[in-house]
Amino acid sequence: MRTIPLGLGCVASALRRAGHAVQMLDLMEVEEASSALAEAVHRFTPEVIGISIRNIDDQTMGSTRFFVTETNQIIGRLRSLSSAPLVLGGAGYSIFPEAVLNCTQADMGICGEGEEPLRMLLERLETKQPLLEVPGLCIRGRGLQNRIFVKDLDRLPLPDTDLIGLPTGDDAVLPVQTRRGCPMACSYCSTASIEGTMIRKRSPKKVVEWISRWTGEGVHQLYFVDNTFNLPVSYARDLCRELTRASLGVTWRSIIYPKMEEPLAAAMAEAGCIEASVGFESGCERILRAMNKRFRLEDVRRTCRVLSTRGVRSMGFLLLGGPGETRRSVEESLAFADSLDLDALKITVGIRIYPHTRLADQARREGLIGDEDDLLVPRFYLAAGLEGWITEAVAARAETRPHWKVSF
Numbered sequence: 001m002r003t004i005p006l007g008l009g010c011v012a013s014a015l016r017r018a019g020h021a022v023q024m025l026d027l028m029e030v031e032e033a034s035s036a037l038a039e040a041v042h043r044f045t046p047e048v049i050g051i052s053i054r055n056i057d058d059q060t061m062g063s064t065r066f067f068v069t070e071t072n073q074i075i076g077r078l079r080s081l082s083s084a085p086l087v088l089g090g091a092g093y094s095i096f097p098e099a100v101l102n103c104t105q106a107d108m109g110i111c112g113e114g115e116e117p118l119r120m121l122l123e124r125l126e127t128k129q130p131l132l133e134v135p136g137l138c139i140r141g142r143g144l145q146n147r148i149f150v151k152d153l154d155r156l157p158l159p160d161t162d163l164i165g166l167p168t169g170d171d172a173v174l175p176v177q178t179r180r181g182c183p184m185a186c187s188y189c190s191t192a193s194i195e196g197t198m199i200r201k202r203s204p205k206k207v208v209e210w211i212s213r214w215t216g217e218g219v220h221q222l223y224f225v226d227n228t229f230n231l232p233v234s235y236a237r238d239l240c241r242e243l244t245r246a247s248l249g250v251t252w253r254s255i256i257y258p259k260m261e262e263p264l265a266a267a268m269a270e271a272g273c274i275e276a277s278v279g280f281e282s283g284c285e286r287i288l289r290a291m292n293k294r295f296r297l298e299d300v301r302r303t304c305r306v307l308s309t310r311g312v313r314s315m316g317f318l319l320l321g322g323p324g325e326t327r328r329s330v331e332e333s334l335a336f337a338d339s340l341d342l343d344a345l346k347i348t349v350g351i352r353i354y355p356h357t358r359l360a361d362q363a364r365r366e367g368l369i370g371d372e373d374d375l376l377v378p379r380f381y382l383a384a385g386l387e388g389w390i391t392e393a394v395a396a397r398a399e400t401r402p403h404w405k406v407s408f
Contacts, residue, residue, distance in 0.1 A: 001223065003028055004166065006175045007090060007114075008052040009159025014115035017157060020122060024163050027074070034077050041081040048122060049078055050114075052090035053100065061350030061380040062391075062408040067092075068103060068376070075105050085125065089114045095193045095354060097138040099376040111136045112147045112194065113180065115156045149195075153180065153202040158210045161217055173221045174214050176252075178207050178239060182227045184257070186281075187292045187358040188322065188351050188381075191227055199232065204239040208246050215248045222252035222272075229254035229276075230264055237264060243271040255279065259295040262306040269310035275343070276307055281319040283336025284329040291322060292358065297336060304340045313343040321350045321390060323362050325383040330390060334397050347398070347406045349390055350380040 005026050012022045023044045030036040041049075051074065058065045075086060088109035093100050097111040108131075110117045117136045124131050131137060135148040150156060166172045179202070180195040211222065230236045243250070244267075253275040254268070268276070280300040282288050288296070307314045318333050337345050353360050353368075355375050362381075363369045369379055382390075391408050398404040 001173055002171065003054065004164060004173075004175050005052060005054075006159065006164075006177060006225070007054075008050075009164045010156060011050070011052075011089070011114045011118055012163050013157040013160045015119060015122070016160065018119045018122075020119075022163075026165065029165065033074060037074065037077050038081055041078070046082065046084050048087060048125065049082060049084045050087045050089060050118065051075065051078075051106065053088060053093040054090050056092045056096060056100075056376065057352070057378045059348070059352045059378075060407050061352075061382070064378045066378065068100065071100075072104055079105055087118065087121065089118070091194045095190050096374065096376045097144050099374040101138055101140055103376065108140070109138045110134075111138055111144055112196070113150065113156070116148065116150065147196075149181065149198065149200065151198075151200055153200050154206055158202075158207075161213055166214075166217075166219055172219045173223050174211070174219045175223050175225045176207065176211065177225050178202050178204070179226045179235070184228070184294065185292055185358075187290065187362075188319070188354065189357065190354040193354065193356055195227075201235055204235070204242040207239065208242040208248075211243075211250065212246060212248055215250060220248075220250050222250055224252060224254040227255060228257040229268075230256045230260050233264055237267055240264075240267040240271040240273075248272075253277070256303070257295070258303045259299040260303045260306065262309070265306040265310045265312065269312050273312050275313040275315060277315045277317065278303060278307075278342075279317045281317055282329070283318070283333035287322065287324060287329050287333070290324045291319075300336075301340065304342065308341070314340070315344040315346065316340060316342040318345065318347045319351055320347065320394070321380075321382040321386055322359065323381070323383060325386060327386065327389060327393070330386070330393060334394070338397075338401075343403065345401075345404045347394055347404060349394060349406070349408050350382045353379045353381055 008024060012024050016022050025040045027033050053071055055067055057067055078086060086106040088106045093109055094111045097109055101109050117134055121134045135146055138144045180200050181198045182191045183197045251272045251274045254273060255277045258278045258280045281291060285297060304314050316337055318337055320330055353363050353375055359381055394406055398406050
């Protein structure tokens, strides 16, 4: 599925509403970045340039791609084209705000959601006021300033349809985010560093109104990118009800926490859901506890069962190799996934270690990473005793299961 710059579109729309002239350039959609940057800078002559960093790396342990190198090339090209301040942002940047700023030539960055902080930053740059009160701003040598989390997301606009170019036909899949934040505190997850731990919601009615503008442009496939579409259950139910009432003729996919009952599965199917990503991550109860999961294997079975009953495809995820993992628990997980009759399964071997997580604390206690390691350069956790064996065991099982996809 093509990656759409949803977050950048939100920020651009917020700046437009504040009276700024805005242009977006999606480098995923250009053949040659250097010439595309030159054309955009010469045509628009920006006074400030924002750069959104979605991912730091590809999270693949065996052959990791480190994207910051490419980001530096883009920043270097922009430096040769313009003297405008360069401001970093985006999900990837927000996990490592100071580390990324220190290894790039950018001037500053905004950690977390950028709609209001970037507007405040532009006002202060324009009027030559001090920048120290801009929330979430990180300036080289001055560190990171206190962040804000807007509680009422309806204050922040969703992207204007003219800012994001979508493909037409079967490839036109629109990402939709209705909530930000996640309180589940899984041991390895970086979401809290990006969005915070409190779930903040948009009005279901406003979300559906926004979707209807896109269906008017010919888009009829959606992907709800919320971390847990089914939490809170009451909100998910209200959103499904609004979608059903609007009769937009859309189909959609979502990501769910694997603890769901039949009534919500029915509401999702009625509203157009055709596939749910079920992130159960392990088929061993002991490992689930180590990951701080708040569901049991029976919850996963019931979730997959009620989805299947309602005709919703299920895609499962396994994350193997974390603390406490053994050969036996790996075999348990593979057998459990096999028993679920999933439509697809993604298996990842080795867990990317992110700062401010329980996994990072565990890795430090075990001496796998040092106290001063900022973890920007990718580091992975793989439990001792699994090296070599786990790749062979998983690959052998996956060889006869074409619907499994493995990342080593």
